[in-house]
Amino acid sequence: YSALLARAGMTGPGPIFEGQMGFEKQLGVSLGNVGEKFAVPFAKTDHGPASMILKTSIKNWPAEYHSQSAIEAALFLREEVIDLARVKSVTIESHDASVDIIGSEAEKWRPATRETADHSLPYITAIALIDGEVTNKQFEPERFADPRVWKFLENVHVERNAELSAMYPGAVANIVHVDLADGRRLTKRVDYPLGHAKNPLKDSQVEEKFNVLVEPMLGSDRARKIIEIAWKLDEAKNVDELMCACVMPKDANR
Template sequence: LAYEVQCRFCDAASIRARGWDHVTYGAFSTALASAKLMKLDPKNTRHAVNIAGVAGAAMRQARVGELSHWKGVAFATAARHGVFSALLARAGMTGPGPIFEGQMGFEKQLGVSLGNVGEKFAVPFAKNDQGPASMILRTSIKFWPAEYHSQSAIEAALFLRQQIGKGGEVKSMTIESHDASVDIIGSEPEKWKPETRETADHSLPYITAVALIDGEVTEKQFQPERFKDPKIWKFLENVKVERNAELSAMYPDAVANIVHVELADGRRLTKRVDYPMGHAKNPLKDTEVERKFFALVKPELGETRTKKIVDLVWKLDEATNVDELMRAMETKEKKY
């Protein structure tokens, strides 16, 4: 349910260009999912949605310029608000409505038109032999721990690294990308000199360059000693990002990037990737998802707990509660 709501709202009206963060829709999606889990009746479910909406708008400032820790918790905060909204509604609190089309409601304040919201959820997206209609079947999973629009650029850079071979010296790099990618991760000056981890993993030039140079994109590439390396910054002076109208027209069906590298020996190599690993049209295998999870979580929780989490998640549809899973994911308090 949460995926249905989140994805269909995003498709109905993008709010990024108007200065609002996409996690704003997350308050609605998590409120509805929570209301369903709490078995709220239609009346209280409506109040949960109203409460979520009236205080859930998130500013896009979280994702522009030099990025901060907040970028990583923005959706979690929206989710917390959605759950809290459902709890309040369950306790009997009412929320202001109509939250979407009201005189001072969501559509007017955020400058969007959702049309007939009910119709948005009546459109089927069923796939052959994959059960009932579900937006989750159209979603993608990032294979590398970096902003999603960079995934195809990473894949292209890793391919080119193999073509260059040992001893090849790269003089410059040009990345042709689609508008959303350029706007979000490839246009601001901070993306060429990342000062924070959050900026580095949302920098198309840095992510692509470090993939080419290091031959991998892992947590190591987002440590300060790596993304603030003077040699990397020097290389980034010769990295350009350009808009490509064809790639923009393909978005969001494809999340494409074209990477060109010019070598000191005069060669010019190019690689284009439209559907990166993890894209809905190029899905990851279960083992690949597990590999990514182990790489990111094992250093923090250890092998035994990481394996336990994986086992519990694969059996989640059989669970009667999530207490054991929540305990397995507990970590020490982190100081920022």
């Protein structure tokens, strides 16, 4: 899709390789001068050569990755809170990358767009605690702009934690504290959220996430076909079959 956009004349940021969030820093490689060939050595494991895919994490919830452990912690604590009226405040201890990217600007406490809402550590954590789930529904305007949610966010605080920062990026940790009106503090820490490379999703869970997102657009039969092809992609000579299976029908809801 990106190649088609480029062919149509669309342009984007120039330093996609060298930038702070660019290719080089994300994969830990250096491309050298433009046009130079480069090689990325395979990591050595007990099972032989392994590529970066074996270190890949998958988001279990449809929100920015640094929030995943906060979501898991909030959902855990919700079982103890029961009555949200008893919540006096919520404090999220996070690492520097998380705070800088999704937990510092004022707009994170007053999300006006989906893009801000799903990149807001305070909103994502709060809505997990309030709704008991984080799905696409939580990123619809009527939810993230709800005045009652914004009121709750007034008592959600984000703090930097040096220990968690030192663990990053090996761990993507968050600590969530919920202070109750009776003086009690409930706390949950999650270092490796479900879907992290060190706490991977089961194949069945990956399929479940895929089906939730794809079936409404392509139907269950097409979704199943894509899954079957994807699980055997290492045996395929090319990606033609997969690309054809993923073509969006013209009458699909958008």
